[in-house]
Amino acid sequence: MTLQRLMDADPEIAEKLVSRRDAIARGASKSSSVAIGLAMGSVPLALAAVAKDVFAQGGLPSIVVDVLNFALTLEHLEAQFYVTGVGTTGLLSPETLPVFDQIRKHEVAHVAFLQQVLGSRAVARPSFDYSAGHGSGNGPFADVFSNERTFAAVAQTFEDTGVRAYKGQAANLMGDDGILEAALRIHSVEARHAAEVRRLRGQKSWISIDIPGALPAITQPTYDGEANRFHFVLARPVNSISMTEAFDEPLTKSQVMDIVAPFIAGA
Amino acid sequence: MESETSSIGRRGPGGQSRRDFFRTAAIAAGVGTPLILSGCHVIGAAGREKLDFGDDFGVLNYAYALETLEAQFYQQVVRTPPGNLKPGEFEILRDIGAHEVQHRRFFKRALGVLRAAIPEINLSSINFNSRDAVMAAARNFEDTGVAAYNGVGNRLRLAEFLTIAGKIVSVEARHAAAIRDMISPRSRAFAGDDVIDANGLDRAIKPREILSMVAPYFKTPLRIAGL
Numbered sequence: 001m002t003l004q005r006l007m008d009a010d011p012e013i014a015e016k017l018v019s020r021r022d023a024i025a026r027g028a029s030k031s032s033s034v035a036i037g038l039a040m041g042s043v044p045l046a047l048a049a050v051a052k053d054v055f056a057q058g059g060l061p062s063i064v065v066d067v068l069n070f071a072l073t074l075e076h077l078e079a080q081f082y083v084t085g086v087g088t089t090g091l092l093s094p095e096t097l098p099v100f101d102q103i104r105k106h107e108v109a110h111v112a113f114l115q116q117v118l119g120s121r122a123v124a125r126p127s128f129d130y131s132a133g134h135g136s137g138n139g140p141f142a143d144v145f146s147n148e149r150t151f152a153a154v155a156q157t158f159e160d161t162g163v164r165a166y167k168g169q170a171a172n173l174m175g176d177d178g179i180l181e182a183a184l185r186i187h188s189v190e191a192r193h194a195a196e197v198r199r200l201r202g203q204k205s206w207i208s209i210d211i212p213g214a215l216p217a218i219t220q221p222t223y224d225g226e227a228n229r230f231h232f233v234l235a236r237p238v239n240s241i242s243m244t245e246a247f248d249e250p251l252t253k254s255q256v257m258d259i260v261a262p263f264i265a266g267a
Numbered sequence: 268m269e270s271e272t273s274s275i276g277r278r279g280p281g282g283q284s285r286r287d288f289f290r291t292a293a294i295a296a297g298v299g300t301p302l303i304l305s306g307c308h309v310i311g312a313a314g315r316e317k318l319d320f321g322d323d324f325g326v327l328n329y330a331y332a333l334e335t336l337e338a339q340f341y342q343q344v345v346r347t348p349p350g351n352l353k354p355g356e357f358e359i360l361r362d363i364g365a366h367e368v369q370h371r372r373f374f375k376r377a378l379g380v381l382r383a384a385i386p387e388i389n390l391s392s393i394n395f396n397s398r399d400a401v402m403a404a405a406r407n408f409e410d411t412g413v414a415a416y417n418g419v420g421n422r423l424r425l426a427e428f429l430t431i432a433g434k435i436v437s438v439e440a441r442h443a444a445a446i447r448d449m450i451s452p453r454s455r456a457f458a459g460d461d462v463i464d465a466n467g468l469d470r471a472i473k474p475r476e477i478l479s480m481v482a483p484y485f486k487t488p489l490r491i492a493g494l
Contacts, residue, residue, distance in 0.1 A: 099453060102455040102457075103458070107467070110467045166433075170429050178421075184421075187437060188417055188436055189468065190437075192441070192469070196448055204359075205359075205444060205445040231431055243369050245366055246365070247435060247438065249434060
């Protein structure tokens, strides 16, 4: 799955993959699944098989495990939210149901995907309080599963936060090409979700300045910093609203954990 | 075919040396130094004719080329909008166009002397009088942009550049969802099964394939190296 890690596990892997016929001839593979992949002429299959061997040895670097478990926690938060919402009779109108059901499908898939990558090192799902009441069930979103507008409001903050959370972790995955690419591919799905939920709520699909958009004050930290117009030392900032819309901003792990803390009832 | 192994020797050292690399590059570009050196490794040259994926600036030039295409497309839409747009749609297309102009301007300024010459854009195959044609083209440009950034992120060596690419790609994904929702309102299309796989992953497409997808929109081919 990731060449850098494969290199660590097997310094000859590059050579083998460049010339897999030679590799087979030399009996290079150490496991039968790798041999099958190579024999079928499938480099990706062989790679996947080798990666699985590496996972089995607990080969994921701890920084990657930390990032993926952070992501998994957020995906659990989202998945459970949409599963509950879509499963609650009378909550969602026929007009919005297909949208939220599609999002549910993706978040559930993200949980399964991350669990598969993490294997035995995956964190357990915490218990959640979607009212944002720290477990009291009586937070500012107390009617989240009986009022569609509240449900959509919470959905928007989850998705906009998720986009910023993945963005903030990308650089921590740079040692791992395969996992970085997968994380980027989740990141853009979260952005599609965010855009659609915002449209459902009558908001622009992008974040203007750092305005939450018809959300309670508790959500402001999800949008703090989005007004940034300075992105690179060589590119002068442009003083316009479209500049703030054109760039989404990252959040650190601790900023994200502060944002989601009210939604977590217990580990 | 892009070799899976080509990335092995490419990835530079991390940590402090990566920051040195960034600083060296930034300072050199700022004073217009034609050649940028990091150790003994040439990473960029002025007046580039090609998108050279051998270094981060090649990746940024690739993004610059795609943003240039998108910006010109929306500028044309705003100049000559289809007569049958629905209420509110013009404003959305205008906003998106403004974002793409910001992206193009950003790369232009950030790349400075390392900016590649982008061939003239050719949008003559798009019927700008037709809402359906404009929306379909916009959807394709946005979906392609998302897949392009997703497919090239792991070529970047500098964390700063990866973060910038991340700041832009999520906005492209927002655009894609908005356009798709205008085409098929309140449906699953905003993140449809045609672009999102069973693991819930968006597309990631490598530069060579992306460049062949957008080739019809450039009057002369984008020349590439380093893949």
